[in-house]
């Protein structure tokens with residue numbers, strides 16, 4: 536993810552990233568298990584994918600599982616991985632109907648083999664679809680992605696003293712995808728938690744108090760409308 540978008544915001548953002556937070560609190564409020572919150576979180580993700588596709592968003596990166604999420608209980612980790620598998624398998628008809636392409640960002644090396652296989656198959660099956668691209672951030676960490684990019688770059692024989700932003704950007708997980716225009720975080724937390732650290736350098740941020748399982752297409756449309764009021768300067772001066 537390296538290229539930047541143009542400096543106007545009146546259109547729908549080409550690339551939106553979402554930190555889908557609040558599944559656990561949603562369940563806790565209802566005296567349910569955290570896993571129930573993730574199940575509802577998956578339903579919410581499906582609603583938002585559909586809404587993003589209908590609104591003409593080009594790329595949607597969903598923060599599903601971070602490099603730090605392995606600290607959770609074995610049960611919760613296993614449940615989330617099961618949901619990912621269910622999502623990848625169960626949604627194929629929907630992707631076909633809506634011409635949605637599935638991709639991955641994150642380190643496949645740390646993921647269970649069956650998940651890597653499902654990710655690979657979904658990516659292959661949808662490779663030629665020209666609609667919305669959904670990028671699942673799984674075993675993803677921004678710092679980890681930068682380190683992996685640096686290792687790839689070192690492998691090309693380039694010397695450390697001549698490394699450029701462009702060269703490192705080309706070694707990130709999906710260098711053809713433009714940087715996110717808008718990064719959304721649900722559930723009232725104001726931090727980026729290692730999400731798209733490199734790519735989000737000039738993203739607009741939108742924070743919402745609403746817990747992720749309560750999100751609907753209207754919430755996505757409201758985030759986009761907010762984004763459309765912003766002026767992006769990318770460190771330059773006001774665009775008269």
Ligand code: FPP
Pocket residue numbers: 555556557558559560561573574576577580597598599600601604615618619622722
């Ligand atoms: C953060 O909420 C959520 C996660 C770490 C998991 C996200 C997973 C899903 C939404 C389901 C899978 C989705 C797809 C698209 C395959 P939290 O558990 O940290 O919530 P809390 O802060 O309230 O505890």
